[in-house]
Amino acid sequence: xxxxxxxxxxxxxxxxxxxxxxxxxxxxxxxxxxxxxxxxxxxxxxxxxxxxxxxxxxxxxxxxxxxxxxxxxxxxxxxxxxxxxxxxxxxxxxxxxxxxxxxxxxxxxxxxxxxxxxxxxxxxxxxxxxxxxxxxxxxxxxxxxxxxxxxxxxxxxxxxxxxxxxxxxxxxxxxxxxxxxxxxxxxxxxxxxxxxxxxxxxxxxxxxxxxxxxxxxxxxxxxxxxxxxxxxxxxxxxxxxxxxxxxxxxxxxxxxxxxxxxxxxxxxxxxxxxxxxxxxxxxxxxxxxxxxxxxxxxxxx
Amino acid sequence: xxxxxxxxxxxxxxxxxxxxxxxxxxxxxxxxxxxxxxxxxxxxxxxxxxxxxxxxxxxxxxxxxxxxxxxxxxxxxxxxxxxxxxxxxxxxxxxxxxxxxxxxxxxxxxxxxxxxxxxxxxxxxxxxxxxxxxxxxxxxxxxxxxxxxxxxxxxxxxxxxxxxxxxxxxxxxxxxxxxxxxxxxxxxxxxxxxxxxxxxxxxxxxxxxxxxxxxxxxxxxxxxxxxxxxxxxxxxxxxxxxxxxxxxxxxxxxxxxxxxxxxxxxxxxxxxxxxxxxxxxxxxxxxxxxxxxxxxxxxxxxxxxxxxxxxxxxxxxxxxxxxxxxxxxxxxxxxxxxxxxxxxxxxxxxxxxxxxxxxxxxxxxxxxxxxxxxxxxxxxxxxxxxxxxxxxxxxxxxxxxxxxxxxxxxxxxxxxxxxxxxxxx
Numbered sequence: 001x002x003x004x005x006x007x008x009x010x011x012x013x014x015x016x017x018x019x020x021x022x023x024x025x026x027x028x029x030x031x032x033x034x035x036x037x038x039x040x041x042x043x044x045x046x047x048x049x050x051x052x053x054x055x056x057x058x059x060x061x062x063x064x065x066x067x068x069x070x071x072x073x074x075x076x077x078x079x080x081x082x083x084x085x086x087x088x089x090x091x092x093x094x095x096x097x098x099x100x101x102x103x104x105x106x107x108x109x110x111x112x113x114x115x116x117x118x119x120x121x122x123x124x125x126x127x128x129x130x131x132x133x134x135x136x137x138x139x140x141x142x143x144x145x146x147x148x149x150x151x152x153x154x155x156x157x158x159x160x161x162x163x164x165x166x167x168x169x170x171x172x173x174x175x176x177x178x179x180x181x182x183x184x185x186x187x188x189x190x191x192x193x194x195x196x197x198x199x200x201x202x203x204x205x206x207x208x209x210x211x212x213x214x215x216x217x218x219x220x221x222x223x224x225x226x227x228x229x230x231x232x233x234x235x236x237x238x239x240x241x242x243x244x245x246x247x248x249x250x251x252x253x254x255x256x257x258x259x260x261x262x263x264x265x266x267x268x269x270x271x272x273x274x275x276x277x278x279x280x281x282x283x284x285x286x287x288x289x290x291x292x293x294x295x296x297x298x299x300x301x
Numbered sequence: 302x303x304x305x306x307x308x309x310x311x312x313x314x315x316x317x318x319x320x321x322x323x324x325x326x327x328x329x330x331x332x333x334x335x336x337x338x339x340x341x342x343x344x345x346x347x348x349x350x351x352x353x354x355x356x357x358x359x360x361x362x363x364x365x366x367x368x369x370x371x372x373x374x375x376x377x378x379x380x381x382x383x384x385x386x387x388x389x390x391x392x393x394x395x396x397x398x399x400x401x402x403x404x405x406x407x408x409x410x411x412x413x414x415x416x417x418x419x420x421x422x423x424x425x426x427x428x429x430x431x432x433x434x435x436x437x438x439x440x441x442x443x444x445x446x447x448x449x450x451x452x453x454x455x456x457x458x459x460x461x462x463x464x465x466x467x468x469x470x471x472x473x474x475x476x477x478x479x480x481x482x483x484x485x486x487x488x489x490x491x492x493x494x495x496x497x498x499x500x501x502x503x504x505x506x507x508x509x510x511x512x513x514x515x516x517x518x519x520x521x522x523x524x525x526x527x528x529x530x531x532x533x534x535x536x537x538x539x540x541x542x543x544x545x546x547x548x549x550x551x552x553x554x555x556x557x558x559x560x561x562x563x564x565x566x567x568x569x570x571x572x573x574x575x576x577x578x579x580x581x582x583x584x585x586x587x588x589x590x591x592x593x594x595x596x597x598x599x600x601x602x603x604x605x606x607x608x609x610x611x612x613x614x615x616x617x618x619x620x621x622x623x624x625x626x627x628x629x630x631x632x633x634x635x636x637x638x639x640x641x642x643x644x645x646x647x648x649x650x651x652x653x654x655x656x657x658x659x660x661x662x663x664x665x666x667x668x669x670x671x672x673x674x675x676x677x678x679x680x681x682x683x684x685x686x687x688x689x690x691x692x693x694x695x696x697x698x699x700x701x702x703x704x705x706x707x708x709x710x711x712x713x714x715x716x717x718x719x720x721x722x723x724x725x726x
Contacts, residue, residue, distance in 0.1 A: 050515040052709065069518070077515040081711075085507035088315065099307050100516040144512065175515065 001064065002154060003028040003183045004049065009058035011044055018044040020207035021058065026185060026200070029178055033198035033215075035287070037295055041207040042187050043080070049185070050077045060226040063151065073102040076150035080143045080157045080187070086130040090121070093129060094144055096186055101135065101148035108147065115143040121171070136162050142170060146177060153177060156187045173198070191288040201287070205295050219284040222293075224258045227266060230278040236270055243269065304522045305528075312500070312529025317536060326537050338505035349649065351426055352394040353484065354383060359406035366435045372429050374400075388417060398422065400430065408441045410600045475674035478589070479647050483671040486602050490666065493534050493606060494613040494632060497627045499619030500526050501708070508707045519705040523618075523699075531603065538599070589674060597673045597682065604689035606665025612719075618707030619715040628717065639667040650675035660685050662692025699724050 002025035011019040018070070019041045026032040036042045049051040049060065052071045060067035085093055091112055098108035116122045119139045129137055138161055146153060155174070174237075178184055186198060186241045195215055196199060203211035211218055229236070230252050238245060238253075242261050246254040257266055263282070270277055285293075316322055355374045357363040365372045375396060377387060377514065391399050398418030404414060411434075416422055443453055503524070504510040513522055612632045620628050642664060645656040650672050659669040659677070665685045673682070706723040707715065 047709070052511070052514045072516055075515065077512065079508055079511045081508040081511070083504075083510065083512045085315075085503075085509055086507065096307065096311055097512065097516070100304055100513065 001028070002026060002061075003158060005061040005064055006045075007061075008057045009045070009048060009055045009060060011041075011048060011053060012056050017207055019048065019055070022204065022207070022209050023058075024202045024209060024212055026181050026183055029180060029181060030199045031174065031184045031186055031197050033183055033194040033201035034204065035189070035191070035194060035201055035291060036148060036204035037137065037189075040204045042204055043156070044206065046077070046156065046185070046187065049152075050075055050154065071260075074151045074156065076101075076145040076148065077154045077156060078141055078145040080160070082137065083097045084141060084144070089126055089128055089141055090132070091116075091125040094140065094147060097144045098147045101150075103148050111147050115147060117171075119143065120279070135163060135166050138162055139166065139170075142173070142220075146173075146182075150182065152183050152185070154185045154187070157189070158186070159188075159190065159193065164259060167270075171190055189293060191286060195287050203291060207297070210294055211290070215287065216284075218290065219287070222285045222290045223282070224284040224285065227255050227263065228279070228281045228283055229258065229270065229275075230253060230280075231252045232276045232278060234275065235275050236264075236275040238269060251278075304517045308517070308522060308525025312526050313532045316496075316530065316533045317428075322533070322537075326425050326540050329541070337648065343690040351397050351423075352395055354387060354391050354394070354399040354428070354622035356382075356387060356399050356401045358404040360400045361408065361441060362402055362408065362434065362437055369429075369433075371488065372426060391417075392419075405705055408438055408445065411438055418524070464578040474589070475650075476647055477482045478594070478674040479643075479650075479671040482598055482673070483643045483667050484593070486598070486605060486667050486670055487636060489514050489534055489537075489602065490605050491633065491636055493530055494609045494636075496530050496533075497527055497610045498613040498629070498632075500530070501614050501619065501704070505618060505708055505711075514708065519674070519708055520701045522708075523614050523701060523704045527607065527614060530610065531606055533604070534606065535599075542595075562611075590676075594673055599672055600686060601666045601670045601689065604662075604686070604693055607690070608662060608666070608693040608696050615703035615707065616699035618704040619710075619720050620707075621715075625715070628720075631717065635663045636667070639664040643668050643671040647671060651677070656681060660688055662689045 004026040007023050008021045008026075009019055009023070010017065010021055020184050022041070022045055034042055034045070044053065048055050049067070051067065051069045058162050062071045065071075088096070091109075094112040095105065096107045098111065099105060103111070113122070115126070116125055119142075121136055121139055122137060126134060129140065132140065142158065145155070153174075158170055158174070162170065174184060174186075186194070189192060198215055201211070201218065202209050213221070226246060229247075232251065235248070236253065237250075238255060242258055243266055244258070246256055248254070255266065257263065267280070343580065350371050352373045352375055354377050355362065355366060356377045356379060358379050363376050366376075368374060375394070377399075384399075387399060397420060398416055400419060400498075401415050403413050414434075416427075440450075440453075482546070504513070504522075510519075510522070517525075609632055613629075616625070616628045616632055619625070639658070642658050646652065646658065646668055649655060653674060655668065656677075658664045659672050659681065666689065669682065669685045702724045703720050707720070
């Protein structure tokens with residue numbers, strides 16, 4: 001049973017259709033990647049999920065129930081453009097935002113100090129946000145997003161502006177939250193992070209879902225049947241009609257296997273030629289490559 | 302706790318806790334008090350004593366000039382002291398100047414009086430001297446015309462106009478009160494309206510609006526801000542009312558407790574300025590329906606504030622990061638026009654212009670408040686109030702729609718027409 005189900009969600013603005021029959025499902029306790037170029041409709045989709053906007057048509061199921069504004073308290077949303085009151089003290093701000101999410105004042109206060117301790121910013125509790133460094137206010141923003149123990153956490157570019165240490169800290173926290181029962185939607189342009197963190201992704205372009213599935217399934221779906229062969233000594237002489245060479249450099253050869261042939265055929269050929277193979281790998285396209293070809297391909301149509 | 306209450310509390314507390322709030326709250330009435338009290342104080346206490354040598358060769362004035370209002374006369378015996386020697390030593394004798402009336406001075410042609418001094422004669426002092434001399438001359442002329450002092454006394458009883466329809470008050474006091482209240486509403490509506498607009502723009506610019514609207518409805522956020530800032534305004538008013546109460550009782554103490562005495566004094570020497578004027582203002586103030594004025598003031602302030610603050614909020618939401626002058630003008634223009642109309646309306650508080658503009662919700666907060674001290678008919682006050690309520694319900698509704706769309710719209714310059722389109726979403 002999926003935690004969040006969007007079914008043919010449509011949102012129109014004055015002249016444009018920002019979200020065009022978007023459907024996807026997010027399984028509970030997974031990290032779900034939402035990808036797409038700027039203006040693809042990611043933010044609008046997120047705003048529909050967070051009940052900031054209502055869909056013109058289509059349906060959203062949250063934890064099995066039709067989405068209502070009451071569910072907003074069970075969600076935590078960190079927008080890409082971070083938002084905090086600059087003049088407010090860190091702890092006051094966090095308590096305020098937690099209370100708006102339905103926490104009691106006392107509960108919020110205790111929770112705020114626990115998180116600040118965890119993130120090593122306890123000494124800054126009484127500072128104004130404008131006095132914090134960018135990384136520190138990022139942490140505050142993250143705390144604000146998760147303080148009320150939301151069931152669904154939506155993070156838009158959570159690592160932008162963070163140094164590797166803090167990036168790791170946040171990454172570990174996201175993983176811990178997932179283990180403790182939260183479902184996470186993660187919107188980003190940074191494909192290597194998606195490959196590393198997400199189980200399932202969708203790719204949105206111009207309001208439409210153009211890819212939807214597991215990360216490795218998608219990579220296999222778009223593979224070009226290319227293999228990398230590292231060798232020592234004599235280079236293999238491969239028949240161009242069956243195994244055309246894409247490129248060769250430094251004792252490494254990238255070879256494409258044509259249709260009707262398989263990896264076994266290629267290996268047999270290498271063995272026959274007595275090539276000293278050091279490594280043999282299938283080359284899967286990166287999400288980045290898929291992203292670019294898909295987005296460009298669609299826009300050329 | 303209700304979420305809108307949380308928002309109201311935050312909007313209120315962040316502003317009231319600021320140092321600038323305390324400073325402006327205390328400085329504003331202080332400066333008003335200084336502006337009104339200082340001239341009054343200076344006119345009674347600030348003057349320097351002036352001693353003038355009266356060198357009267359004609360003998361008409363010598364014994365008749367009185368010492369009053371920091372002005373004393375030293376009568377010089379013209380037989381013993383030659384004018385030239387007096388001119389040399391008058392300062393040594395403590396005089397600030399010599400007033401010389403020549404021997405050929407005539408009461409029918411009083412032209413040849415000269416004042417000799419190295420210092421310029423002050424305007425007030427000169428006026429004081431001239432007044433006294435005129436009084437003396439008038440008496441002399443009447444005597445020359447064989448009119449007895451008793452007849453003169455009877456001739457001098459002045460007329461006094463009492464406005465029967467303004468039984469509670471006098472026009473002058475009402476006008477002053479109308480000005481003060483009208484301008485206060487004007488200033489407060491603009492400054493607090495702008496405060497709402499700034500707050501909305503800040504939230505939009507910080508993108509905190511996006512975080513907050515994922516917790517509460519945009520309308521709650523807008524109303525929370527508007528109400529929170531209104532409470533800041535009311536707090537300020539409350540402090541001012543307490544302070545002005547203190548100032549009025551201080552004034553009463555300063556200018557003597559017995560107001561009846563003051564009125565008599567006012568009747569006696571009518572043009573004699575500040576002291577009886579303030580006393581008169583204070584006695585008139587007691588006669589005005591202060592409770593109605595205070596209630597009307599707060600009611601029309603709140604109504605007008607809600608009406609304009611919602612417009613300011615919508616504009617703040619629609620404008621970009623730097624604000625939008627032309628959109629802001631949509632809100633400030635009717636406020637400015639209202640105050641201009643009010644100034645002219647005060648001369649004729651029951652004219653048709655006054656009645657009509659005090660019913661229009663965009664003007665009534667200023668103009669009806671300006672008319673209140675003149676006692677407009679009750680039906681006009683009630684109708685104006687009802688229309689104002691309807692007016693702000695409408696603008697809050699429209700503004701809510703614009704706000705909802707504008708607060709999440711970035712990087713686009715919004716025209717007035719687009720803003721109106723959002724209303725229909």
